[in-house]
Amino acid sequence: MPRVLVSDKLSPTAVQIFKDRGVEVDYLPDLGKDKEALLAKIGEYDGLAIRSATKVTEKLINAATNLKVIGRAGIGVDNVDIPAASRRGIIVMNTPFGNSITTAEHAVALMFALARQLPEANASTQAGKWEKNRFMGTEITGKVLGVIGCGNIGSIVASRGVGLRMKVLAYDPFLSEARATELGVEKVELDELFPRADFITLHTPMTDKTRGIINADAFAKMKKGVRIINCARGGLIVEADLVEALKSGKVAGAAIDVFETEPATDNPLFGMENVVATPHLGASTTEAQENVALQVAEQMADYLVKGAVSNAINMPSITAEEAPRLKPFIKLAEVLGAFVGQVTEEPIQEVEILFDGQTATMNTRALISAALAGLIRPQVADVNMVSAPIMAKERGIILSEIKRDKSGVFDGYISITVKTAKQTRSIAGTCFSDGKPRFIQIKGINLDAEVGQHMLYTTNADAPGIIGLLGTICGKNSVNIANFALGRNQPGGDAIALLYLDGPFPENVLAELRSDERIDSAKPLSFDVVN
Incomplete structure (x- = not known):
C-alpha cells in the first residue's frame, strides 16, 4: 500500500480521500515547519502533500528515496525545487483550478476597493470622522480594464469585467482570437494595453520573461491616473518603481495582494494612502481551501493507485x-x-x-x-x-x-x-x-519477436549455417533459447536474429560467438518486462 505524508494543514475530508482510495496516510500538519524532522522522516513515503509552509528543497528531495509524487494544494509551486524533483523522477502536481474563482473575485474586490477608497474611508469613519468630501472615487462602468495573463484566473476576471460593462483588453501570448471573441475581450500587445487601460490587473505566472513586467518603462507608457491590481505573484511588479509612480501621481492607486518578499512585514508600499494591501488572500476562502485540498488528494491517490497523472508541472x-x-x-x-x-x-x-x-x-x-x-x-x-x-x-x-x-x-x-x-x-x-x-x-528488416527480459541481438550476412551456429554455441554452453526470430532485407543481403533467452548471455559465450567471422555483431540485451 502506498504511503503519503501530509506535512501541512489539510482538510480532514482530503485525508479521508487518501484512505478511501487505498493509500496509507500520515497527517502531521506541523512537520513541514521543522526542516530537520521532515528530512529524517521523508524517506518513508511515496507521496508528499503540502501547502505553502513546507519547503521542498533539493536537500529534502535527495533524502526522499522512495518519493514518487509531490502534491501542492494550490496553484503556486514556488516552494518546490521542480528541477531537482524532475531530475529525481518525482512528479510535481498542483491544483490550478481549485482557487481560480476565489482569486478572481479577490482581484475584482480590490478593484472596487481601489476605485472607491474603501479601506481609507472605513478607517476614517470608524475613527469618528465624517470626511465625505475627502473620498471622491471613480466609476468602474465604462472604464478600460487591462488584463495581463488571460488563463484560468485572468479569463474569469475578464468575464467579470465585461459583466461590469467595462471595455476589456487582454494580453496573453497564448490567447487565440477565437477565445478572445468568446470572452468578449480585445486581444492586444502590452504596448497597446499600457496607454489605454484605466485599470491593469495581473494574472500571469512568474517566469524569467514576466519577472518585473511592470517596471519604470511600463509606467512611462501608461496613462496618468491608472490603477494597478496584483493578485498573481510578487515580483511581477518592481516595487521600487511602483512607489515612485505612486508618488508622482502617474499611478492613482495600487491594490497589492502579493509581494516580492513574503511574509511582507516591512515594505516601502506600506503606509502610502493610495495603496490597498492584503496578506496574500487570493485563495483564502473556505470553499477554495476545501476544493484544493480535495483535488490534490484525489490527484495523488489516482496516480499512486491507478497511474493517472493530472495537473502535473513536469509530466x-x-x-x-x-x-x-x-x-x-x-x-x-x-x-x-x-x-x-x-x-x-x-x-x-x-x-x-x-x-x-x-x-x-x-x-x-x-x-x-x-x-x-x-x-x-x-x-x-x-x-x-x-x-x-x-x-x-x-x-x-x-x-x-x-x-x-x-x-x-x-x-x-x-x-x-x-x-x-x-x-x-x-x-x-x-x-x-x-x-x-x-x-x-x-534496421528496416521485418520480423516478429517477443520481448523477453534477456535477449541476444546479432547481425550477419544472410548465408546458410547461421541458425545452426547460434544453436550449437548456445546448446553446448547450456544457454536455453525460449524463442528465436529472424529477418533479412533480401536473399544474400543483411540479416538479423533476436534470441529470447531464459537467462543472461554469458560473457565467455559471447566472446566465442563474436570470434566467428560469420557474425558481424552480437549484443546481449536486457529489458524490464514481465512475461
Missing part, C-alpha cells in the same frame, strides 16, 4: 480513463527506446519518433517520455518518464515527432530512429491483443 497528463489503454504502449515505447539505447554506443544527436495508426491518437507526450526513459537508462540507471525529457535536453538531443494514419497491416505501431555522428539506427514495435510489446522491424 504529461494521463487520465484514469486512458491509463489502462495507454499502459501497454508506454511499456512498448520504453522497450523500443531501451533497445536503441543498448545497441548505440556513440552519443545520440537526434531522435525521431513515429506514431502510426491508433498510436497517433494516443497521449504521445507520455509515450515520448517513456521512449526517452528507455533510451537513456543504459547510461543513467535511475532515469524515468519525468526526468528523461530533461536529461535528453541537457544532452543536446534534438527530438522530433511524426504522426500519421494507419499505413500497414498493424492497427498501430511506434518507430524510433536515432542518429549519431556516424550512423542511423531504427526499430519499430507494436502491442498485440495480449498487451505485450513485440518487435516488428529492426
Whole structure:
C-alpha cells in the first residue's frame, strides 16, 4: 500500500480521500515547519502533500528515496525545487483550478476597493470622522480594464469585467482570437494595453520573461491616473518603481495582494494612502481551501493507485480513463527506446519518433517520455518518464515527432530512429491483443519477436549455417533459447536474429560467438518486462 505524508494543514475530508482510495496516510500538519524532522522522516513515503509552509528543497528531495509524487494544494509551486524533483523522477502536481474563482473575485474586490477608497474611508469613519468630501472615487462602468495573463484566473476576471460593462483588453501570448471573441475581450500587445487601460490587473505566472513586467518603462507608457491590481505573484511588479509612480501621481492607486518578499512585514508600499494591501488572500476562502485540498488528494491517490497523472508541472497528463489503454504502449515505447539505447554506443544527436495508426491518437507526450526513459537508462540507471525529457535536453538531443494514419497491416505501431555522428539506427514495435510489446522491424528488416527480459541481438550476412551456429554455441554452453526470430532485407543481403533467452548471455559465450567471422555483431540485451 502506498504511503503519503501530509506535512501541512489539510482538510480532514482530503485525508479521508487518501484512505478511501487505498493509500496509507500520515497527517502531521506541523512537520513541514521543522526542516530537520521532515528530512529524517521523508524517506518513508511515496507521496508528499503540502501547502505553502513546507519547503521542498533539493536537500529534502535527495533524502526522499522512495518519493514518487509531490502534491501542492494550490496553484503556486514556488516552494518546490521542480528541477531537482524532475531530475529525481518525482512528479510535481498542483491544483490550478481549485482557487481560480476565489482569486478572481479577490482581484475584482480590490478593484472596487481601489476605485472607491474603501479601506481609507472605513478607517476614517470608524475613527469618528465624517470626511465625505475627502473620498471622491471613480466609476468602474465604462472604464478600460487591462488584463495581463488571460488563463484560468485572468479569463474569469475578464468575464467579470465585461459583466461590469467595462471595455476589456487582454494580453496573453497564448490567447487565440477565437477565445478572445468568446470572452468578449480585445486581444492586444502590452504596448497597446499600457496607454489605454484605466485599470491593469495581473494574472500571469512568474517566469524569467514576466519577472518585473511592470517596471519604470511600463509606467512611462501608461496613462496618468491608472490603477494597478496584483493578485498573481510578487515580483511581477518592481516595487521600487511602483512607489515612485505612486508618488508622482502617474499611478492613482495600487491594490497589492502579493509581494516580492513574503511574509511582507516591512515594505516601502506600506503606509502610502493610495495603496490597498492584503496578506496574500487570493485563495483564502473556505470553499477554495476545501476544493484544493480535495483535488490534490484525489490527484495523488489516482496516480499512486491507478497511474493517472493530472495537473502535473513536469509530466504529461494521463487520465484514469486512458491509463489502462495507454499502459501497454508506454511499456512498448520504453522497450523500443531501451533497445536503441543498448545497441548505440556513440552519443545520440537526434531522435525521431513515429506514431502510426491508433498510436497517433494516443497521449504521445507520455509515450515520448517513456521512449526517452528507455533510451537513456543504459547510461543513467535511475532515469524515468519525468526526468528523461530533461536529461535528453541537457544532452543536446534534438527530438522530433511524426504522426500519421494507419499505413500497414498493424492497427498501430511506434518507430524510433536515432542518429549519431556516424550512423542511423531504427526499430519499430507494436502491442498485440495480449498487451505485450513485440518487435516488428529492426534496421528496416521485418520480423516478429517477443520481448523477453534477456535477449541476444546479432547481425550477419544472410548465408546458410547461421541458425545452426547460434544453436550449437548456445546448446553446448547450456544457454536455453525460449524463442528465436529472424529477418533479412533480401536473399544474400543483411540479416538479423533476436534470441529470447531464459537467462543472461554469458560473457565467455559471447566472446566465442563474436570470434566467428560469420557474425558481424552480437549484443546481449536486457529489458524490464514481465512475461
